[in-house]
Amino acid sequence: MNYWLMKSEPDVYGIGDLKRDRQTIWDGVRNYQARNFLRSMQPGDLVFFYHSNVVPPGIAGLMKVVESNIADPTQFDFASRYYDVKSTKESPRWQTVCVEFVEELSTLVSLDTLRSQFSPDDLLVVRPGNRLSVMPINPEVAQKILVLAR
DNA sequence: GCCAACGTTGGC
DNA sequence: GCCAACGTTGGC
Numbered sequence A: 001m002n003y004w005l006m007k008s009e010p011d012v013y014g015i016g017d018l019k020r021d022r023q024t025i026w027d028g029v030r031n032y033q034a035r036n037f038l039r040s041m042q043p044g045d046l047v048f049f050y051h052s053n054v055v056p057p058g059i060a061g062l063m064k065v066v067e068s069n070i071a072d073p074t075q076f077d078f079a080s081r082y083y084d085v086k087s088t089k090e091s092p093r094w095q096t097v098c099v100e101f102v103e104e105l106s107t108l109v110s111l112d113t114l115r116s117q118f119s120p121d122d123l124l125v126v127r128p129g130n131r132l133s134v135m136p137i138n139p140e141v142a143q144k145i146l147v148l149a150r
Numbered sequence B, C: 001g002c003c004a005a006c007g008t009t010g011g012c
Helices: A015-021 A032-039 A111-117 A139-148
Strands: A003-008 A023-025 A046-051 A058-071 A095-110 A134-137
Touching (some): A015 A058, A032 A058, A032 A095, A111 A139, A134 A139
Antiparallel strands (some): A003 A134, A023 A095, A046 A058, A058 A095
16 A cells, blocks of 8 residues: 545645545646656555645645546536646546545644654655645655654 | 745747 | 746745
8 A cells, every 4th residue: 555645725625525525536636747646546545635725734634545547527628727628538648536535633734743753855745845736655654644643 | 925946838 | 959937836
């Protein structure tokens, strides 16, 4: 099993929304590095749900990949801001995953806490200026984050 | 609201 | 293929 971190602005879609929906397709990722990480996710992988662009930012919950290699439906939707005129149904450009709610943390593991525990080499999300919205977490770091979350 | 980081676009 | 201009992300 692999571990990941994915960001979302809670004003747009937060852990509370996932708790209500139980599952969601993680659509709208339009960065190739992030997409490549999405492509390598497997069912069963654990994903930290990170709340960005909010005070304080941090890890707010846990989710699990239930289905991988899904063509992001918004790339074919004219009305979507994520519509991609160059993508075709025969060879979709953007893949994503379906995730399932696992847990809403009673206490946010804040970016400040993460910075105090991990170096940018251990955890990409604490690197200053980091904008990647999907990133891998090494298992050792993931276990430590899970301890901080309890 | 500001601004640093950095990905993307487009002229050449 | 280079690189300046531009747009977006996201912390503060």
